[in-house]
Amino acid sequence: MQNYFELFDLETSFFIDDNQLKSSYRKEISRFHPDNYVTKSESEKIQALQNTSLLNSAYTSLKSPLNRASYLLKLEGLDPFDERDTAMNQDFLISQIGLREELEELEEDRDSIGLEDFMERIDLHIEKNTESIYKAFELKSDLMDIRMNVRELKFYDQLYKEANKLMDELL
Numbered sequence: 001m002q003n004y005f006e007l008f009d010l011e012t013s014f015f016i017d018d019n020q021l022k023s024s025y026r027k028e029i030s031r032f033h034p035d036n037y038v039t040k041s042e043s044e045k046i047q048a049l050q051n052t053s054l055l056n057s058a059y060t061s062l063k064s065p066l067n068r069a070s071y072l073l074k075l076e077g078l079d080p081f082d083e084r085d086t087a088m089n090q091d092f093l094i095s096q097i098g099l100r101e102e103l104e105e106l107e108e109d110r111d112s113i114g115l116e117d118f119m120e121r122i123d124l125h126i127e128k129n130t131e132s133i134y135k136a137f138e139l140k141s142d143l144m145d146i147r148m149n150v151r152e153l154k155f156y157d158q159l160y161k162e163a164n165k166l167m168d169e170l171l
Contacts, residue, residue, distance in 0.1 A: 004058035004071065014072055014137035016062065025059045065130050066157055069137070069150045078143050080150040092152055103163060112170045115163060122160045129153040 005012040008024035032048040032055070040048070061071045073080050099122070106115045129152055136146045 002054070002058075003075070004061050007055065007058045008062070010062075012072070012075070014065075014068060014134070016068070018063070021059070021062055025055065029055050065133060066150065066153050069133050069146065069153075072137075073143060073147055073150065076143055078147055080147045081154070088151065089148065096155055099159060103159065103166070106163075107166055110170055112167065115167055115170065119160060119163045119167065122156055122163060125156045126153065126160060129156060 003012060005016075007028065008021055010016050010021060010024065029052060032052045034045075034048070037045045037048045061067050070080050102118060105111075106118060129149055133146060133149045133153065135141075136149060
């Protein structure tokens, strides 16, 4: 597996400079712009397209804390979203069910004000969970603990996106 951090001359770490990532991405992606390959052979054009695809995948994997943490775990041989591993904290699962039910009620009631409050609470969960992941990487915590935080963050992230989509429909 190609190390995405190396593509952008970054240290393999959860703690990266977002501006440096963005700058390195732009520099690398510009090297493979189609205008640079107008007079090149078909195989060179295909290679440039493949490089662009790789760079886009790498950038997507590193730009958000959720994706970056997931990628770092995968580099360690641990897939945080392995479908065969369904173990989760029971309290988290119960709260997850409650939040999903609450979102369904808000949708049924078409309650945009309640939905706005719900989204603010979910955003706080996202911030708290992201901070937990930052601290866990900083303290070099057990990878299984980080994996649990990543899985929870993904749930909150998806729930927020669903709520945001509902808000768009209500407005």
